[in-house]
Amino acid sequence: MADVNLNVGGTIFQTTTQTLTKFPDTKLGSLKKNFSMDNSPTTFFFDRNPDVFNSILDLYRTGELHFPSYFCGATIRNELKFWQIDKTYVSECCLESLYRYDDEMGILSEIKSLQEKKVLDIPEDECREGCPRDFLWRLLQYPETSRKASVFSVVYLFMVLLSTSVLFISTDPDLRQPIGSTENATSSNDKTLMYTHTSVPTSIWIIDISCGIFFTLEFFIRVMVTPQRWRHFFCCPLNVVDVIVITAFWMFNCMVHVGPVFLHRKTFSFLVMILASARLLQLCRFYRFMCRFSSFDVINLAARASVGKFGILIALFTLSNLFFGYLIYYVEFDQRDSFNNAFVGFWWAVVTMTTVGYGDIVPTFFLGRVVAMLCALTGILILAMPIAIVTSNFTLYYAKLKQYTMHRKESKQKENCKKKEKKKKKNLCKTVSPISVLSVKPIR
Known part of the structure; x- marks a missing residue:
């Protein structure tokens, strides 16, 4: 050894x-x-x-x-x-x-x-100074490229807030102006009568139309100046949402002014519900503004990392609702006024496990109350898990993103310093004039 x-x-x-x-x-x-x-x-x-x-x-x-x-x-x-x-x-x-x-x-x-998705999708060798197409694309899509683009992003955010405010204000019946008598109205729905016999004030209507024109022009300009292919452009979820919102906006305004005369009341109510809900998708326009902040990126990454775990929790939550909903139906079998079928029991289980508690359906039998107590406790235990999962993922992604951004900033600073030194050397070479050499010719 x-x-x-x-x-x-x-x-x-x-x-x-x-x-x-x-x-x-x-x-x-x-x-x-x-x-x-x-x-x-x-x-x-x-x-x-x-x-x-x-x-x-x-x-x-x-x-x-x-x-x-x-x-x-x-x-x-x-x-x-x-x-x-x-x-x-x-x-x-x-x-x-x-x-x-x-x-x-x-x-x-x-x-x-x-981070690479946020990089300017126009290659540097194709960026031409003074080109209006490149200028408009940067102005509309990349707020960090110039001061004008930043100002436009603020204006865009203001228009989104203004249009969303008008969307909610228009639902207040006290602010609407009557446009006809409701004595001969056949509809019993007050909301349908409000849209068919009242209209928003002229000032609010002008603001709403102005916002619609602004977003429509902005979208069509982006379509015309985009360096991407139209197939890739319209595959973007935000652009699809813009198409839906713009189409729903103009159809909604045309239907409100023309629809009550030609459409049946039920058809009119159904179309108002569909188009008004589609207009609410304009809240997705906040996403474009929020993408500038790194914390919003962390939320997206944490949500993606938690999708699989959320799927397991949703499956467990659904199975628990089915169990308690079916059980409460037979526990309260002798009670005539509540839990007419198992579907009502499922609705009650969802409301109980989420701790909402509407109180529209309640158990009255002793065993029913015991089942309700177990159902509420199970809901608290199940719904407490996603909070810890999302919090841990958010903390982890935020720490890594902070480290990555700091490292990237330091590398960019070094590159900028090297570029400045090269420019200084070039400028020094240009400023130093060459020494003139005297040529002496022999005298014959």
Whole structure:
């Protein structure tokens, strides 16, 4: 049993040949053919990290492979690959340090892909100064490119707020003006009578039409100046929403002024409900303004990461509603005034588990109240889980996004400094005038 000296990065580790031969399939175990036969110490040099090697050598000594929690997963993977040690030897308590690298790289890749989508989609070599098409596309789509684009984004936000306010104000019957008598009206719905026999004041109507014209022109200008193909342009969800909102806006205004004369009351009410609901999609226009803030990106990423877990919770929530809804129907079977069928019981379970409690349907029997108590407690336990999941994902993504943005800013600052130095050198070369050389001609 000869001694072996291992010089790893300048640090000497001393062990025996018997220790290293415990794992013959590894790099250190394959060194047995190089051991000296005269029992004199054999020295090997490896240009590797000595801090990590201490954990590697413990595998041969104790048969367990542990790593400190502060080691990066990439470093651990590289060292295991070099020493030819399989990842299955890593102890279960240290798997977090090993596989945390995969999770962090997945998060960073999502952040990078999200940041790359915000990059100007016009290549730098195609950007021409003074080109009106490029100027309009930057003005409408990228507020951070210039001060004019920032001002337009603020104006756009103001118009969205104004149009949304008009949308809600127009539903107040006290502000509407009568346009006809309601004595011969056949409809019993007050909302239908309000739209058929009243109208908004002229000032509000002018503001609403002005907002509609603004958004319509803005959309058509973006269609004309976009550098993307129209197929890709109209595949964007925000652009599809713009098409729906603009179409619903003009159809709604035309129908309100012309529809009551030609349409039946029920048909008119149905169309008003559909078109007014479609107009509410204009709230999605806030998304374009909110995308400028990194915190909003973190919310999107955290929501995407929680979709799978939310699906499991929704399935569990639905099964619990079915269970308690069916159970309460038969527990309250002798009560005539409540729970006429299992569907009513399902509605009651949803309202109870979400702690809304409308009180329209309540159990009256003793066992029914016990079931209601269990249903409410189950709902509290189930609905408390998503909050912790979203909070943890939000914290994780926010920390990674903050680190990524700081690193990116530092790299950009270095690039800008290099560009400035190059410009200074070029300017110095231009300002320094060449020395004129006198040519002397011989005199004949």
